[in-house]
Amino acid sequence: MTIIGSVVKRVVKKSLIVTLGCVAMLATSAQASEKVYRLKLAETWGPNFPIFGDATKNMAAMAEKMSNGRLKIRIDSANKHKAPLGIFDMVKSGQYDMGHSGSYYWKGKVPNTLYFTSMPFGMTPAEQYAWFYHGGGMELMEQVYSPHNLLSFTGGNSDIQMGGWFQKEINTVDDLKGLKMRIPGFAGEILAEVGAKPTNIAPGELYTSLERNTIDALEWVGPSLDLRMGFHKIAPYYYTGWHEPGSELQFLVNKRTWERLPADLQEILRVAMRTAAYDMYPQATHASGKNWSTIQQTYPDIKVKDFPPAVMKALRDANDRLLAQHAEKDEQAKAIQKSQADYLNQVRSWTNISHRAYLNSQAQ
Amino acid sequence: MTIIGSVVKRVVKKSLIVTLGCVAMLATSAQASEKVYRLKLAETWGPNFPIFGDATKNMAAMAEKMSNGRLKIRIDSANKHKAPLGIFDMVKSGQYDMGHSGSYYWKGKVPNTLYFTSMPFGMTPAEQYAWFYHGGGMELMEQVYSPHNLLSFTGGNSDIQMGGWFQKEINTVDDLKGLKMRIPGFAGEILAEVGAKPTNIAPGELYTSLERNTIDALEWVGPSLDLRMGFHKIAPYYYTGWHEPGSELQFLVNKRTWERLPADLQEILRVAMRTAAYDMYPQATHASGKNWSTIQQTYPDIKVKDFPPAVMKALRDANDRLLAQHAEKDEQAKAIQKSQADYLNQVRSWTNISHRAYLNSQAQ
CATH class of the missing domain: 3.40.190.170 (Bacterial extracellular solute-binding protein, family 7)
Structure with missing residues (x-):
């Protein structure tokens, strides 16, 4: 019995150790790896x-x-x-x-x-x-x-957003005055600053608003998401981007x-x-390339236009005035603006001799 | 002893089950999660x-x-x-x-x-x-x-690689004839096709080779990795890229x-x-922007040049001839070339109205 007793004790002891060890391991495993x-x-x-x-x-x-x-x-x-x-x-x-x-x-x-x-x-x-x-x-x-x-x-x-779909050409800064355009957010503030009338309209009503001349122009995204909205069917001018590059x-x-x-x-x-x-x-x-190809094939008369330099300058001046107002009353805004402006200045110098030079050389 | 014996048996049995179960669990855990x-x-x-x-x-x-x-x-x-x-x-x-x-x-x-x-x-x-x-x-x-x-x-x-560092300006296709340039790989084959003498030189000997006119030109990467090579100290012309965009x-x-x-x-x-x-x-x-800024500040006389359109056309024609040779003898090469050409054709149309238009408008 002594012998048997000691065997029992040893077996029980060993089994308890192993069992407890096993439970402990499983618990750790559950906490660290299985939860x-x-x-x-x-x-x-x-x-x-x-x-x-x-x-x-x-x-x-x-x-x-x-x-x-x-x-x-x-x-x-x-x-x-x-x-x-x-x-x-x-x-x-x-x-x-x-x-x-x-x-x-x-x-x-x-x-x-x-x-x-x-x-x-x-x-x-x-x-x-x-x-x-x-x-x-x-x-x-x-x-x-x-x-x-x-x-x-x-x-x-x-990616770079397009400047939007327009019913009429924009040749001078005066053409922006009174222009009713769906363009929300900060870009809308800039357009208001140059005399346009930015509005926000629910996405589901955009097509009809543009078709019925409730608005003269709108921006959405670019071909990737514009295609399914159908704006190319009702507006002849597609302007290149400036407001969300x-x-x-x-x-x-x-x-x-x-x-x-x-x-x-x-x-x-x-x-x-x-x-x-x-x-x-x-x-x-990919979607922009594919959808722009579809738009060009189905509506070959769509005209891609750049805003003239004088219009771009007016928009940029308005942008700079609004940003300066933000920076004046907010140190954090000032610091972020400076970080972005300094960085853009440095990196664009590279982009110009790489991407811009290459794309221009290939378009010749 | 019967009782004790049965206790022993039960304990041993249980302990074995638990132990084996535990080992099995640990083994599974080790295979699936811990190995x-x-x-x-x-x-x-x-x-x-x-x-x-x-x-x-x-x-x-x-x-x-x-x-x-x-x-x-x-x-x-x-x-x-x-x-x-x-x-x-x-x-x-x-x-x-x-x-x-x-x-x-x-x-x-x-x-x-x-x-x-x-x-x-x-x-x-x-x-x-x-x-x-x-x-x-x-x-x-x-x-x-x-x-x-x-x-x-x-x-x-x-990113887009630069066309390389040159000791002399390249104004005509004739300026490429006999030009000793470090440019390995397929781009080197293209340069050979237009009459240049492409060579490959170990990176550690490039600087001395360019300085001593053993070679007339070399390409490496772009400002990100060119700066530490020091080529801007000994070559006045930095050509924009075409061979690895x-x-x-x-x-x-x-x-x-x-x-x-x-x-x-x-x-x-x-x-x-x-x-x-x-x-x-x-x-x-980031490194390209930063290093290009350093090069411009320390060596402001470095001239960034584009190859003239006639030179680009000669290089492109040579490229097309070589690719056609590959495609003729290899169906897979032909299929890959077609996939790339078709895709480029579609997507570049978008890149031109987005990136190219935007970068050009901002450089005005």
Whole structure:
């Protein structure tokens, strides 16, 4: 019995050690590797909105696959949450963990969010990515968003936006006076400054408004998203861009959500957002090329026009006046403007001897 | 003893079940979640080579962090493996799991690898990414690499390369005749076709060769990597680019290595490579802007020149003749050339009304 007793004790002891060790290991494993984190993302766009909406799906799919199912992100489109321009507030409050939208939509709430989408006469997509990641842009964006319990990341670039569809040619600055144009946001303020009448109209009413001359002109995006709106069927002039030379969307993340994630899932989420943002740009480029080709083939009389230099100068002067007003009353705005202007000055000098020189040489 | 014996049996049985269950669980866990995969990557570049070498470090760091240490990639630079142009063979044979290099280096071995870095008079980085990911480029690259037991992925873009540093102006096609220029690869073949004498010279001897007029001209990359070579100190003319309008590096992966990885690590590796490739382009853009600014400030007399239209036409005609020769004897080459030409034709039409129009309007 002594022997048997000691065997029992040893067996029991060993089994307990192993069992406890096993439970401990499983518990660690469950905490570190097996727990499923379910996040909710609200996007400004409607369901199946092309390109912009593909960016969120792409991001969520990468995150889920890379995490082996430990990070699941549910995407609510505007039809679900009913607040396309409420993303900032819903992610700030924690009602949603994440958002996908455009930084400049929040300028009425937090003025300096204006600077992180695209600025008139500003940087192209490649220049702006260089500024975000190597020129201090991400750090400035963090300064603006951090007090609101938010992290903001790049969310995908829709490329240089076209200047818009016009019923009449714009030959002089006077042609802008009284011009009724759908052009929202800061670009609208610039047009008002030169005497135009910017309006905002719901997307569903744009076609009819332009067709019935309720408005004289409108800007939307570029061929990638303009084609399905059909504006080329009713407006003969397509003006080249100046007001959004590289519109970058944004991913927003609630800071508490971020801090709750283990380090590996934070990195998976960061990289999934970054890659989905990068991926959007070739997709937009592709769609623009394809759709512009379709427009040219079906409506060969569409005339692509550049605004004359005097018109561009008037718009640029108005832009500079408005920016100076922002900078005067806000040190942070002044610092961001300076960072962007200095960076543009440096990088454009390179873009001119590379992209501009090359594209001009090939067009000869 | 019967009782005690049965207790022993029960304890032993239970302990065995638990222990075996635990071992089974640990084994499963180890296979699916805890096993560390150690891959070896060989890169063409020397240690700490800027930008190109940062791409591999960036990729490996993301992969390790996202996998919580389960995917560790050791990077061997050229000083270690001693075979900068042997990457293709070393990854094909399995001596290395991965490589980082340039597809066009293998054209002597597998001619159609030529098409996946950058082609003279071809696509810009944004256009080429659109072709790779939405225009059939990745699928064509797979056709070329798959028979060699290799997967090839985008590896980072160094932007439009400059046409090079010249001691004398090039005003006519005759000025190219007999011109001794360091310009390797397919671009060198084009220059030979118009009567120049292309040579290849080791990087360490380039500066002295140009200074002592052993060569009349050379191309390297662009300001991002030219600055540290010092060519601006000894050559007065910096010509704009035509021969590599968007050089994309490549990641190579041995197929058996890839198939050995669990699905989550495959996705982590795919996304880490894709993001590191994307990340390289803003870094190259930033370095080009910064370094070009330095060159302009320290050597303000450097003259940026475009090749005259007649010279560009001669180079383009030579390019077209050489490509036609490739296409004649190789159906795959013909298909790739057609895919690239058709895609360029479609997308450039968009680039011209967006990037070209915008950059020209801003330079006024």
